[in-house]
């Protein structure tokens with residue numbers, strides 16, 4: 126199958142690191158700042174950064190509604206840290222007017238590990254694997270809806286057992302920053318999700334063409 130094109134929302138945050146990790150996993154990785162660029166990708170990463178800033182810039186760039194429509198239409202999206210906040214349907218410890226893209230049926234607590242804890246490394250249990258994880262003013266998932274699969278939890282320390290990686294269909298989110306550790310399992314999983322979704326879409330189109338001929 127040909128190379129999937131995966132965008133990284135490039136308004137603020139650690140865009141370059143995600144582009145590099147996606148490229149290393151075999152995707153054609155491109156920055157996305159405009160609705161036309163969003164329309165051209167097979168999947169999208171919402172990077173870490175500051176979710177209130179990213180949301181404000183997305184609104185200013187006319188991207189908020191296109192992002193919501195893309196999620197509704199089934200575009201695979203991976204949100205890391207601030208990106209997880211942006212994908213959440215519900216937020217705790219956020220300004221009352223903070224907008225999200227939404228789509229992920231979770232309640233996410235911002236800066237959940239405590240404001241005094243700016244950044245730390247920990248270990249996350251991801252399925253059968255144990256991976257090193259970097260957290261920077263990170264959120265966690267306080268509550269996950271019935272369709273949400275819990276992929277990862279913190280092992281040990283203050284956040285022991287907290288949910289920090291989830292998947293709901295083609296939506297993936299982590300509290301931590303795999304783009305900063307060189308452990309590319311999460312990016313590999315996301316590229317796989319994008320390939321599967323693309324396979325389903327092209328299968329559906331081929332099916333429609335067959336049935337209409």
Ligand code: GLN
Pocket residue numbers: 172173174175176177205206207208210235236261262263264
């Ligand atoms: N605390 C930030 C927010 O809520 C996220 C931090 C990060 O992405 N590293 O936007």
